[in-house]
Amino acid sequence: MRPTDFSISTSPLPEWMRLFLVAAMLDFLRRISQTALEHVNQVCWITISFEDDDTCYNWILHWLSKHPSWHEARSVQVTTRTFGVPLQAVTTPEQVTREGAARTLSYMPSTQAKHTMWFKGYYAVIRRECQQPDEYSRRESIHISILTRNNSIVDQLLAEAKQFYVDAQNDAVSIYVQDNRSWTPRAWRQVASRPKRPLKSIILERGIKEKLLNDARRFLGSAEWYAERGIPFRRGYLLYGAPGSGKTSVIQSLAGELGLDVYVLTLNRAGLDDSTLCQLVAELPRRCIALIEDIDAAFFQSVSRRTPGGDDSGHNEGVVSLGKGGDKRDAAQCRVSLSGLLNALDGIASQDGRILFATTNHYAALDPALTRPGRMDLHIEFKLADKDQAEELFFRFFIPSGEENEDGGGNLCGDDGNTDIGVIYLPPSPPLTPTSTEKLVAEDTPHTATENAENQRIRLRGMAKQFARAVPDRQLSMAGLQGYLMLYKDHPVDAVRNVAAWVEQEIGGNTFALRLYE
Numbered sequence: 001m002r003p004t005d006f007s008i009s010t011s012p013l014p015e016w017m018r019l020f021l022v023a024a025m026l027d028f029l030r031r032i033s034q035t036a037l038e039h040v041n042q043v044c045w046i047t048i049s050f051e052d053d054d055t056c057y058n059w060i061l062h063w064l065s066k067h068p069s070w071h072e073a074r075s076v077q078v079t080t081r082t083f084g085v086p087l088q089a090v091t092t093p094e095q096v097t098r099e100g101a102a103r104t105l106s107y108m109p110s111t112q113a114k115h116t117m118w119f120k121g122y123y124a125v126i127r128r129e130c131q132q133p134d135e136y137s138r139r140e141s142i143h144i145s146i147l148t149r150n151n152s153i154v155d156q157l158l159a160e161a162k163q164f165y166v167d168a169q170n171d172a173v174s175i176y177v178q179d180n181r182s183w184t185p186r187a188w189r190q191v192a193s194r195p196k197r198p199l200k201s202i203i204l205e206r207g208i209k210e211k212l213l214n215d216a217r218r219f220l221g222s223a224e225w226y227a228e229r230g231i232p233f234r235r236g237y238l239l240y241g242a243p244g245s246g247k248t249s250v251i252q253s254l255a256g257e258l259g260l261d262v263y264v265l266t267l268n269r270a271g272l273d274d275s276t277l278c279q280l281v282a283e284l285p286r287r288c289i290a291l292i293e294d295i296d297a298a299f300f301q302s303v304s305r306r307t308p309g310g311d312d313s314g315h316n317e318g319v320v321s322l323g324k325g326g327d328k329r330d331a332a333q334c335r336v337s338l339s340g341l342l343n344a345l346d347g348i349a350s351q352d353g354r355i356l357f358a359t360t361n362h363y364a365a366l367d368p369a370l371t372r373p374g375r376m377d378l379h380i381e382f383k384l385a386d387k388d389q390a391e392e393l394f395f396r397f398f399i400p401s402g403e404e405n406e407d408g409g410g411n412l413c414g415d416d417g418n419t420d421i422g423v424i425y426l427p428p429s430p431p432l433t434p435t436s437t438e439k440l441v442a443e444d445t446p447h448t449a450t451e452n453a454e455n456q457r458i459r460l461r462g463m464a465k466q467f468a469r470a471v472p473d474r475q476l477s478m479a480g481l482q483g484y485l486m487l488y489k490d491h492p493v494d495a496v497r498n499v500a501a502w503v504e505q506e507i508g509g510n511t512f513a514l515r516l517y518e
């Protein structure tokens with residue numbers, strides 16, 4: 001008998017069983033070490049995750065893009081995304097850009113590799129993941145694992161990232177819209193960050209801006225007052241009137257003054273129904289401006305008095321229509337009922353510090369239930385431009401930057417935004433009233449470096465008055481006038497010289513529009 005035969009025959013177990021036992025043992029050891037590793041990981045690492053449908057995703061991306069560790073990174077993704085902060089705040093370390101300041105590049109973690117960095121002396125590993133659950137949507141997330149047992153490090157990281165972001169946002173208003181990357185919109189996504197627009201750049205009838213600003217400020221500061229009296233802490237503003245009269249602009253400007261972000265609710269968004277609308281509203285932050293633009297158009301396209309799935313043939317409860325044509329596909333896809341919208345409006349206003357703004361060009365077409373006090377507390381009409389507005393627009397358009405505050409004349413609206421409705425007028429500028437364009441042009445010698453700034457303002461005020469004389473009261477929109485002035489950006493004299501002809505042409509061609517809004 002050979003030795004090998006002997007060993008086989010003397011073993012109490014067959015060969016296959018011994019192999020099985022060895023494999024089982026190895027697997028057991030692997031599992032144990034894996035569990036032990038997981039345990040060590042759990043004990044030694046803290047992982048924080050950020051999903052791209054949440055605002056903090058932008059904070060963290062922006063913070064990472066600025067972190068010095070990207071200088072040494074071996075694999076980074078270059079992006080023109082601004083992470084919701086003003087463009088100038090987002091830069092590569094070397095300010096690399098091919099197209100000048102218009103498209104600034106920044107770095108973000110690549111999805112291809114893990115990144116490592118040090119945060120306050122702690123080692124951190126960063127992973128960025130992208131998923132595409134279906135062809136309509138794409139989800140991103142970032143996971144930061146820090147080698148520490150100290151939870152306060154996480155707090156410090158979050159605080160630093162947020163502060164970074166807030167600093168970059170300092171002079172901007174963030175605009176959020178429904179997240180359109182999924183078929184049913186439920187979440188908000190930041191789409192833009194606009195520079196704060198100074199309230200003084202919006203020229204309205206006397207007292208309107210101040211009324212809005214003071215009312216909103218008083219409201220935001222009176223939570224306790226409402227609570228003590230058991231009155232729902234809500235405030236809604238309906239801005240209605242001519243297109244291009246400054247409704248949207250004033251909301252953006254107020255948002256900047258009040259330090260609130262703007263959440264734009266688009267009711268005729270495909271896929272939106274009563275329940276997703278309520279979910280969206282529930283996702284609004286505590287202090288913000290919720291904006292429904294052209295609320296009448298939303299009615300027409302998508303909002304019906306009947307409940308979704310109700311009887312289409314009902315005579316009294318039919319679709320609210322303004323009598324315009326429309327997109328049947330949208331109407332079919334949007335299933336927001338009037339009662340759903342009313343519930344949503346109450347929801348918007350029901351939580352602390354939310355302010356609702358709605359705009360419309362068709363005030364009369366709105367259902368009284370929508371506009372009743374408690375839902376829309378202040379209704380403010382925006383009219384076509386009057387002569388005072390035209391004059392002020394001209395003056396502000398051409399005054400050199402930084403000098404407008406020194407002008408005393410014709411300040412229509414009390415610019416600091418803090419005055420109450422009684423607006424303080426500064427003394428008018430000295431009279432300068434050229435009676436004809438020819439005279440004005442003759443007087444308009446080129447500006448010289450030595451020309452006194454005060455003289456420039458006086459001259460400009462004179463031109464503004466002459467411009468306003470040619471603009472008929474309440475027949476042209478401020479947007480239209482602004483568009484005209486843009487043609488003469490550096491030529492105020494030409495703007496005055498040609499305004500009469502332009503007005504004639506505009507009014508001749510716009511009689512339909514005028515009839516509509518007069």
Ligand SMILES: Nc1ncnc2c1ncn2[C@@H]1O[C@H](COP(=O)(O)OP(=O)(O)OP(=O)(O)O)[C@@H](O)[C@H]1O
Nearest residue numbers: 201202203204242243244245246247248249478479
């Ligand atoms: N009262 C105003 N003062 C200064 N600029 C104005 C004013 N009204 C309109 N504009 C200018 O016209 C443009 C359009 O204004 P805006 O979008 O605010 O008008 P709107 O009333 O919201 O129009 P719509 O009803 O069509 O939405 C903006 O660029 C804005 O600067």
